[in-house]
Amino acid sequence: MTEVNIKYLAAKLKLSPSTVSRALNDSYEISQPTKDRVIAMAKELNYQPNPFARSLREQKSKTIAVIIPERINNFFSQVIDGIEEITQEYGYHLLVYSTHENVETERKIVSYLLNGRVDAIVMSVSSQTKKIDHLETVYSKGVPLIFFDRICQEIPTTKFISNDYENGFKATVHLIEKGCKKIFFLMLSKEISIGRERLRGYQDALKKYGLPYEENWIVQCSQSEEANIKLIAKILYGLDRPDGILASVEKLAIATYYAARETKLEMAKDFKMVSFSNMKIAGLLKPSLTTISQPAFEIGSEMAKLLMKKLTKPNQPAFENKVIQMPSQIDFRESSN
Amino acid sequence: MTEVNIKYLAAKLKLSPSTVSRALNDSYEISQPTKDRVIAMAKELNYQPNPFARSLREQKSKTIAVIIPERINNFFSQVIDGIEEITQEYGYHLLVYSTHENVETERKIVSYLLNGRVDAIVMSVSSQTKKIDHLETVYSKGVPLIFFDRICQEIPTTKFISNDYENGFKATVHLIEKGCKKIFFLMLSKEISIGRERLRGYQDALKKYGLPYEENWIVQCSQSEEANIKLIAKILYGLDRPDGILASVEKLAIATYYAARETKLEMAKDFKMVSFSNMKIAGLLKPSLTTISQPAFEIGSEMAKLLMKKLTKPNQPAFENKVIQMPSQIDFRESSN
């Protein structure tokens, strides 16, 4: 298929393969006239270097793996757009995997990547991830690793999140100021870091305002959209029903819309809601949704910048063990008014 | 980094590398006891074959490129989910690229993939793609190629779309039956195939019902969200304003919501709208949106099945030059009622 390789070029030019290679890589050892000849011929024959031969030799792939829990989610799409924006400039490629919030899938994907297929991994862990030995393996193998959003605190590397604690706090205060007394907190799973931080903010806000709260106001939802709707509907039907809801992830806010519709309760009037979400059309919903949205694109591009620095410059140290917070934005809309 | 390779295994086992390779590939030439020993040792040392060495030798990468015009779009996300569902079973990897509707980016991406980096390409062309020599190059190089949604008719390969003509027709008829007399058609670009088919359906429906239509009812929008909103708002303000709108892509429907808001017109009452869209929450908008949604996941998985058949079985013929239509679904909601 790809007939034209370095050897072929060399034969055509009556040079040795090594000279051709060096000329193409602009080595100082090659004279300008020769370089020009080689480059001209390469262009003419439309020579494209074989990436595998190069990767094999150089022990690097110019490829980065991005692992996300789900694809149908604006936040993750925006993050990947941000990553791509930077990596494309450097000629890096992106292998994208979705775990579908499944740990087993996550483990399998990660295991595929331990053999040098990628130069680095950027990931957001699944909501079911509890045991983290597979992530420790990645780290111990020396594969550069960055976490974002759903981070894994135990691995000593750089992590990117937004100011979740602060926003959990602010959102809760906002609901309190709007008169809510019984604010429920919807979360996907206790495992995920992000949920925990947002929860802390929520709890501290209640505490600060001297509001009591019950253990069962913290609602653990599942992966099943239907089950979540049922669960939330049941809560909205309940005697002890909330007058405020803080949804820690977008999909639970959506489920709440459907649950409200089922129970014939009117959001904003019968109960108020704020959600963490990067949905673009939050303003078009009925009622429009008050959101806390993360700087997704920037998180992606910042991660990529860090990666490119490490991968393209010599003698770079390992990623520092630190958490970088990027500020979220709150947009107040009808659902909490 | 990755110390454990075939040579190392061979040394450990006091066998030759070739025997180890054969044992791992379950060759008939190797005795069962030897195979067992090798496999046990490989597992113990957690041997992972080097993908580049293998790709170099075998001239295949077990990687597929997916090129889409934008990431922040449920349709494309679902298609990729569908592709991944199948390819993951076969151990294939997905390189995902977004062109951001930019032809130049598309050309660049495509050129990266001509050197054997991927075993096949699945793509939806950008709305700006007019000249198609870069796609012809892909085809002539023999890289298996499948188009979907935004297809390129000129390349003789298999394409997947939904029944766009039919649905353009049906949607228009629906609007007519709801009493619309002046139905405008919003499209991104004349270049994209998908828009043209939908447009044909629209035109034929008008013709069938004996409704007149003006050339300027077909509105060419751009990539800029703001510009589109302004343009649509201007149309809604106009003397000759529509009482019905058919949006050929989701983002134009969204723009119409904002335009309506700006002009203080009430969708559904002052004008009706139907849109092609795979948005999950169309039902939660205000007013809820009547949509024609494509079987995105199935389109993805069907494409992947075809690909896997070609790539994993010997002596498979090239993809047939045909268009496969998968039926869309219309969901009637408030916006057209």
Next chain:
DNA sequence: AATTTTGATGCAAACGATTTCGGGCCAAAG
């Protein structure tokens, strides 16, 4: 004039896997 330096290029060995070829060995068949 003899030697060293420099500049430009070629040779050959990697990188890690697969595979062709061929070599023993042993049992069954001629």
Next chain:
DNA sequence: CTTTGGCCCGAAATCGTTTGCATCAAAATT
């Protein structure tokens, strides 16, 4: 007793690049 053929295995070539080292002429130095 020779031949055939299956079975098990190893040596070495191969895929396309990059790179340490060798080469070799011309220029510079002593």
